Amino acid sequence: MEIRRIDIQNFRGIKSLTWNIPAGRRFLALIGPGDSTKSSILSAIDMTLSDRWNLSFADTDFYQADVTHPISIRVTLTGLPPELRQHNVLGLHLNGLDSAGELHQDPEDDHEVCVTICLTVDGELEPKWTVFRPGKGSDEATVSSATRRLIGAYKVDERIDAHLRWTKTSALGRLTETKHGAAKLLVEANRTARAAVADSIPDELEQLAKSIQGKMHDLGSGEFGSLQPGLDQSLSNSSGNLALYEGAVPLTNYGLGSRRLAGIAAQQLAHDGKAFLLVDEIEYGLEPHRLVNLLAQLRRADIPGQVFVTTHSPTVLRHLDAQDLAVVRSLADGRVEVKCLTASDEDVQRLLRASPEAFLARRVVIGEGKTEFGLMLGLLEQWDAESAVNGTPVSAALGVVAVEGSGSDTVTRGEILDDLGYEVTLLMDSDVDAVNAKSDAFATRTRAVVVRWRDGFNVERALCEVLDADGLTALIQLGIALSEHPEDGATNFLTHLKNFGLPRELASLDVGDWIQSGYTLSAARELIARVARKKSWFKQVHRGRALASHLMAAQHLQDSDELAKVNSLRTAIFDPRTTFAKEGNASKDEITS
Numbered sequence: 001m002e003i004r005r006i007d008i009q010n011f012r013g014i015k016s017l018t019w020n021i022p023a024g025r026r027f028l029a030l031i032g033p034g035d036s037t038k039s040s041i042l043s044a045i046d047m048t049l050s051d052r053w054n055l056s057f058a059d060t061d062f063y064q065a066d067v068t069h070p071i072s073i074r075v076t077l078t079g080l081p082p083e084l085r086q087h088n089v090l091g092l093h094l095n096g097l098d099s100a101g102e103l104h105q106d107p108e109d110d111h112e113v114c115v116t117i118c119l120t121v122d123g124e125l126e127p128k129w130t131v132f133r134p135g136k137g138s139d140e141a142t143v144s145s146a147t148r149r150l151i152g153a154y155k156v157d158e159r160i161d162a163h164l165r166w167t168k169t170s171a172l173g174r175l176t177e178t179k180h181g182a183a184k185l186l187v188e189a190n191r192t193a194r195a196a197v198a199d200s201i202p203d204e205l206e207q208l209a210k211s212i213q214g215k216m217h218d219l220g221s222g223e224f225g226s227l228q229p230g231l232d233q234s235l236s237n238s239s240g241n242l243a244l245y246e247g248a249v250p251l252t253n254y255g256l257g258s259r260r261l262a263g264i265a266a267q268q269l270a271h272d273g274k275a276f277l278l279v280d281e282i283e284y285g286l287e288p289h290r291l292v293n294l295l296a297q298l299r300r301a302d303i304p305g306q307v308f309v310t311t312h313s314p315t316v317l318r319h320l321d322a323q324d325l326a327v328v329r330s331l332a333d334g335r336v337e338v339k340c341l342t343a344s345d346e347d348v349q350r351l352l353r354a355s356p357e358a359f360l361a362r363r364v365v366i367g368e369g370k371t372e373f374g375l376m377l378g379l380l381e382q383w384d385a386e387s388a389v390n391g392t393p394v395s396a397a398l399g400v401v402a403v404e405g406s407g408s409d410t411v412t413r414g415e416i417l418d419d420l421g422y423e424v425t426l427l428m429d430s431d432v433d434a435v436n437a438k439s440d441a442f443a444t445r446t447r448a449v450v451v452r453w454r455d456g457f458n459v460e461r462a463l464c465e466v467l468d469a470d471g472l473t474a475l476i477q478l479g480i481a482l483s484e485h486p487e488d489g490a491t492n493f494l495t496h497l498k499n500f501g502l503p504r505e506l507a508s509l510d511v512g513d514w515i516q517s518g519y520t521l522s523a524a525r526e527l528i529a530r531v532a533r534k535k536s537w538f539k540q541v542h543r544g545r546a547l548a549s550h551l552m553a554a555q556h557l558q559d560s561d562e563l564a565k566v567n568s569l570r571t572a573i574f575d576p577r578t579t580f581a582k583e584g585n586a587s588k589d590e591i592t593s
Helices: 040-051 143-152 158-164 171-180 182-194 203-219 257-270 289-296 314-318 346-354 356-360 370-390 408-420 433-443 461-466 469-481 486-500 509-516 521-534 541-552 561-574
Strands: 002-011 014-020 026-032 070-077 095-097 112-121 127-133 153-156 227-231 241-246 276-279 307-310 326-328 333-338 363-367 400-404 424-429 447-453
Touching: 002 112, 002 363, 014 040, 026 314, 040 070, 040 112, 040 257, 040 307, 040 408, 070 095, 095 182, 095 257, 112 241, 112 561, 127 171, 143 158, 153 257, 158 171, 171 203, 171 257, 203 227, 203 241, 203 257, 203 289, 257 276, 257 289, 314 346, 314 356, 346 408, 346 461, 356 400, 356 408, 363 408, 370 400, 370 408, 370 424, 370 461, 370 541, 370 561, 408 424, 408 433, 424 433, 424 561, 447 561, 461 469, 461 521, 461 561, 469 486, 469 509, 469 521, 469 541, 486 521, 509 521, 541 561
Parallel strands: 014 333, 026 307, 026 326, 153 276, 276 307, 363 400, 363 424, 424 447
Antiparallel strands: 002 014, 002 070, 070 112, 095 112, 112 127, 227 241, 326 333
């Protein structure tokens, strides 16, 4: 069984959403910037498909708290098992799903047979579950909690401790009821527990505990050796005193990661593999090695059903394939888009491995190489410090992330992210004609911005252009200090400069001495820039980062084209895309050169 389409209206931050999910997507990770409604989508699925009948809603669950527009959540399922296709269950209420993801009242030969479960909540805050059929509305038939239990969706969230105790609604309680009949076993076990007879837990419950222990080992939750039922002193009711213990310690006393994994194990066993697993922030509470193992377990081909997770973790993205990802975007007026990635584009997969953090941001700034990336990091530090003093949002608050490009492939990476709805800014050199042409084409996109040095300059040449003799001398000294062997740096750097044209009779690294000997400032700028580029003086991220303060301290930066480019970069990072040509901000034509 698969979820193939989700329609949401007026639920929390979502005014409207239609998400068509390609067939065969057994594992989907919802990604995107904060507040893009990823968690709300998971909650919508959970509320619509779970078998709880007593859901509590508040005015704040409505979009902009406007209760005059009812909440409507529709989840369309294909691959229905026989028990759901019975006439007295959902068999008389089947729809057709065509290849474009559109619903039809009656299935045709080229349609997938499906059913659409609809949850509606009006101003009276009472939830109602019905079957939706196009052209007939959503009042055709009520979907009972017993029917939704056959679907079997379960969500892992902050209430995980409930599933580590035996109660009527917990995973352990359901598992016990399914296998042995819970009522009698729980009453007997609790009476025995209250009598402090630790060795008289029924054999059936002990075996269940061992099953949970084995499943937890599969999920990487640690080496538990004696998991068993025990008395939970934190509860006083007759149906909730029994809980899982590791020796004498209740599992609810363990860390969040162990508790979450134990809860997943119990719920998977309780639902016998026919459910939809929903995990919000899958990385929460887990070390990277346990997180990677959990991902591997949930993505196994022999796991039935679908798994939906949300994540803000680059570790998660590095261990997923592109086709596992769905990018969530919150657009204007409450509209939300979800785009499923495909496995066919190798460029997407390479970017996912190289810069997973880009997929978790709202606005991405890509430096063409290590020098440009380091320069951007240094500039961001300075600008964020100024923002903190001025009381304006820092770049992180705006969802900005800086990532490293890959030379001529930098524009390709920008195109990938722009196609997925990210706001992308490129910081580029202008010394390769083919790359310049590709950058120009990219800059015509609505959300895209390209900041490029002028006159065929690379970053080293642009920096040298605004330095006077003292600034150039300081740049040489900075290169020496950042070199791998600074103790030999002066000799090596002087040799480099002479090999590229510095007169042999000059024995000083003081550019002022060169000029006094007749060497021009213009020639010095060009020479130092060329040598710095060829000899990779700043071709490391930390070295590029050091250039930022050097650039901003340049005495001749004021009124220069280089300062205009730096300001354009700042505008692209901190201002909304829609304000570029307003209120004195630089236009896109001015930003892109």
